[in-house]
Amino acid sequence: MSTMNRRRCAQWLLLSAATLAMSGCASLLDREPVRVNVVGVEPLRGEGLEARLALKLRVTNPNEAAIAYDGLSVSLDVRGQHFASGVSDERGEVPRFGEALITVPVSVSALSLVRQALDVARGGSPRIDYVLKGRLAGTALGSVGFSSSGELELPAQWARP
DSSP, rough: OOHHHHHHHHHHHHHHHHHHHHHHHHHHOOOOOOOEEEEEEEEOOOOOEEEEEEEEEEEOOSSSEEEEEEEEEEEETTTEEEEEEEEEEEEEOOTTTTTEEEEEEEEEEEEHHHHHHHHHHHHHHSSEEEEEEEEEETTTTEEEEEEEEEEOOOHHHHHHO
């Protein structure tokens, strides 16, 4: 085989490999975002002026491949202001076209709690708008970010003093 033919063969192989790699990356990027909803909040034991809550999240994977994760982080804004944040080293998998329930402990500052309580005491709505942002870490793609918003309703005994 001549040097010219070897070069052409090597170029063709390199071009083929690059095309395959790009098509593989494109299929990975063509994923729909995961959907995350807050489905529960339970009190945990806190320290000092901090409150701790167990934030229960339902993660829905609308994709053809499962998402294995090794840790997650979340930040929760309530009524347009930062309210809580937390991390978990939980490992698991959200099955393809499936869902998983994940509990994340979050910390809430005393100032955030007082601010929200005062708003409710002033006759604010018992419905609480929230925005949740976070990421599932340690996935094959590095991490999978998510953002969700919704509304929680306070129990009736909390709504009015």
